[in-house]
Amino acid sequence: MDEPPGPSSAPGTGGAAGDGPPSGTERRHRAGRIVMSTVSAVLITLTCVLVPVSLLTVWVHDIVLDTGRYVATVAPLATDPAIQDAAVHRITQAVDVKVDGSAVTSDLAAWLQSHGLPPRAAAAVKSLGPELDDAVNQVVTKAATEVVHSDTFATVWTQANRAAHTAVVQVLTGHGRGAVEISDGTVTLDLGTVVDRLKQELVAAGLSPAEKIPDVDKRLVLFQSDELARIRGAAHALDVVGNWMPVLTVVLGALGILLARRRRRALVSTALGAAGGCLVVAVALVIARHYYLDHLPPAVQSRAAAAVVFDTLLHFPRIALRTAIVLGVLVALGVYLSGAGRLPRAVRGRADRAADSVARWGYAHGVRTGRVGTWTDAHRRRLALAALLVLALVFALWNHPTVPTVLLLVLVLLAVLVVLALLAASGRVGAGNRSDG
Known part of the structure; x- marks a missing residue:
């Protein structure tokens, strides 16, 4: 009797598992x-x-340079209470109507006393000086508030931000001049037009000293940072990269997933890792906001306005x-639930059983899908993949999608999957009843 071949005689194995060193081919494969992993x-x-870097490049290269979108974003600030209060305060300071209440009341008391006014009454008139100053300040503040809440301020604000992309580019690059000026890390808005309008309002109201308002600094500081030069450098780098960065990111991610041994797990890791990276940057922005507002330089007149800007x-x-x-x-989550794990299989199995129950109920009540259901059952995975690709394309072509956009597309996908599941279940139920018959 021939003896069975020994372990070393197995062709192409290089010996039984664990016996002898691996062959050259196995070492190269390993x-x-x-290397691929x-x-x-x-x-x-x-x-x-x-x-997250790609998202910043899209913001710098696309959104920042889009005039219409930026104007639509900053235009409501003209009616923001923080901006209006800061503007009223700065305009009131710029106008600074000088009325010496004490001198006016003293002259009036002396004139009245010369015409027989008792000394006690004259002293009472003199004491009205501070009240007169307060009254004048109230008149100026009221007039400034009315001007800021009028269409004049909204027009000035919109005109100053009409070239919003230019304004933001000035913040990021330091180039250019206009209604919004950049100097030594400070961003200011010129309120000269509003101040001139207020002067006219005060003179028309009978406050003649307003005619002598000097031509002083009428700028409202919107933003100030000594780190603006570094921000400019980073913004320039992001602008140069432009829209190529998102494409490069997608290509690198796709290559990384394709080279992975377990692609499904790699896709899950990539999605969660990208979400984690974005979360880190989002938290960094929150920290940067608090740090900036807690360290505002004296040049910024309003903390609330700085926060809004x-x-x-x-x-x-x-x-x-x-x-x-x-x-x-x-x-x-979606990739995980489509996998072969115990929990995903249980979830899908329960969903299929629920769809089968609905299909049997419908079949019993005369709801039949015929060949459509049978065909859907045979091509269900391909149809689901096609729906997923179509929605992915819609998301890619969506102009600056938001969280509601993502949730909407997910709901649409779930609805499509539910319809496919019901049609496929109806096809299986119909085929089973036909075979039984």
């Missing part, structure tokens, strides 16, 4: 897998870092970061 990990990590300038990046965080979590 080394190749290690390493490259995949590097690319996925780089993608997670570049996702800061929030407005960073409105789009914050929304984009939140959107990326939500999208990353939802993508990771």
